[in-house]
Amino acid sequence: MFMPQRLLSDPDSQGHFGKFGGRFVPETLMPTLLELENFYEKLRFDKIFWEEAYRYLVEYANRPSPLYFASKISKELDCIVYLKREDLNHTGSHKINNVLIQALLAKKMGKKRLIAETGAGQHGVATATAAALFGLECEIFMGAKDVARQALNVFRMELLGACVHSVTSGSQTLKDAMNDAIKYWVTNHEDTFYLIGTVAGPHPYPKMVRDFQSVIGYETREQILKAQGVLPDFVIACIGGGSNAAGIFSHFINDDTICIGVEAGGLGISSGRCGASLQCGTPGILHGQLSYYMQSDEGQIQEAHSLSAGLDYPGIGPEHAYWFEKGIVKYDYVTDKEALDAFCWLSKSEGIIPALESSHAVAYLKKNIDKIRNKIVVVSLSGRGDKDVAQVQEILGKQGA
Numbered sequence: 001m002f003m004p005q006r007l008l009s010d011p012d013s014q015g016h017f018g019k020f021g022g023r024f025v026p027e028t029l030m031p032t033l034l035e036l037e038n039f040y041e042k043l044r045f046d047k048i049f050w051e052e053a054y055r056y057l058v059e060y061a062n063r064p065s066p067l068y069f070a071s072k073i074s075k076e077l078d079c080i081v082y083l084k085r086e087d088l089n090h091t092g093s094h095k096i097n098n099v100l101i102q103a104l105l106a107k108k109m110g111k112k113r114l115i116a117e118t119g120a121g122q123h124g125v126a127t128a129t130a131a132a133l134f135g136l137e138c139e140i141f142m143g144a145k146d147v148a149r150q151a152l153n154v155f156r157m158e159l160l161g162a163c164v165h166s167v168t169s170g171s172q173t174l175k176d177a178m179n180d181a182i183k184y185w186v187t188n189h190e191d192t193f194y195l196i197g198t199v200a201g202p203h204p205y206p207k208m209v210r211d212f213q214s215v216i217g218y219e220t221r222e223q224i225l226k227a228q229g230v231l232p233d234f235v236i237a238c239i240g241g242g243s244n245a246a247g248i249f250s251h252f253i254n255d256d257t258i259c260i261g262v263e264a265g266g267l268g269i270s271s272g273r274c275g276a277s278l279q280c281g282t283p284g285i286l287h288g289q290l291s292y293y294m295q296s297d298e299g300q301i302q303e304a305h306s307l308s309a310g311l312d313y314p315g316i317g318p319e320h321a322y323w324f325e326k327g328i329v330k331y332d333y334v335t336d337k338e339a340l341d342a343f344c345w346l347s348k349s350e351g352i353i354p355a356l357e358s359s360h361a362v363a364y365l366k367k368n369i370d371k372i373r374n375k376i377v378v379v380s381l382s383g384r385g386d387k388d389v390a391q392v393q394e395i396l397g398k399q400g401a
């Protein structure tokens with residue numbers, strides 16, 4: 001039965017992964033974070049809670065997701081590639097795993113409302129979905145620029161019963177939405193649950209979200225052992241904040257398997273227009289945690305640039321920062337162009353249109369063909385690409401012109 005497991009890199013009681021993580025929030029939020037931490041610690045290894053949680057994942061979200069042997073690209077690359085099909089989950093990505101379990105937790109804590117910030121709207125849609133399922137109110141904070149760019153996702157959230165707040169402060173994007181969500185939480189923490197979308201934010205969120213997404217690694221491990229009789233040589237996942245990666249890696253990092261996190265290289269990491277926090281960022285504090293962030297020399301957080309909206313988190317989760325510094329996980333990046341090629345390549349070769357985010361992990365295969373020859377590789381296919389088809393059509397149209 002699925003249940004989280006302890007890792008060597010579990011944070012200390014203050015939420016530190018080495019020097020990263022922590023709990024940098026206004027003093028008034030400390031009791032709320034401690035309440036959440038204590039509540040979660042009691043359930044972390046509670047069999048009855050996990051039976052209930054996994055039942056939602058099965059009956060509502062369509063788990064377990066298949067581990068698919070991608071024979072055509074395997075043949076082309078001369079290796080053995082499996083795709084972990086998170087794209088087949090309800091709402092089309094791994095995000096549903098985390099929001100369902102956090103919403104269940106909120107319900108059990110007696111909270112009546114979920115709040116979340118969202119960049120392109122994907123986490124907002126996932127949160128609104130979970131709120132509808134559990135009969136909770138839902139308030140989503142979104143930068144005014146993003147509201148204008150992502151009208152369809154705003155409408156989706158409204159259809160699902162959520163109220164979308166357009167945030168007009170600062171650069172009117174994700175980091176400003178984050179600040180407003182936290183401000184709202186300060187005033188309404190008694191009855192409000194802050195639902196964070198990736199392995200980031202103040203303790204205990206990074207650990208909690210990793211635990212929830214570890215269902216991906218739990219299933220993958222069983223599935224690959226059944227299919228191949230051995231563990232894979234490589235597990236590859238794309239990284240925005242790092243939740244699908246942390247979830248799948250968590251069941252492999254204690255073994256000989258090499259885990260590789262692929263960040264968004266945007267227009268190239270020396271272009272100044274990228275989303276690769278570990279390659280181009282420096283340690284700093286945002287969103288209640290110490291981690292790597294894209295920031296100017298003056299410490300101003302910079303907007304992450306990537307073709308894929310879901311990789312727009314300006315930093316990375318603190319556990320990844322720790323794994324990076326300790327060399328426990330390898331990190332690399334691929335550019336917009338390489339991701340776009342991989343989007344088309346996987347569609348043609350396997351009949352699977354991947355999300356642009358996931359295309360970064362797929363692109364890593366082609367870029368490292370010599371490294372993976374004759375090896376067994378698992379790729380976390382974090383989401384499906386239907387949402388990205390119009391955008392890709394536009395880009396290819398311009399290139400053709």
Ligand SMILES: *Cc1c(COP(=O)(O)O)cnc(C)c1O
Nearest residue numbers: 198240241242243244310357383
């Ligand atoms: C949001 C998203 C990501 C990035 O989030 P992580 O927390 O890094 O996993 C990746 N892929 C898809 C399909 C997404 O929607």
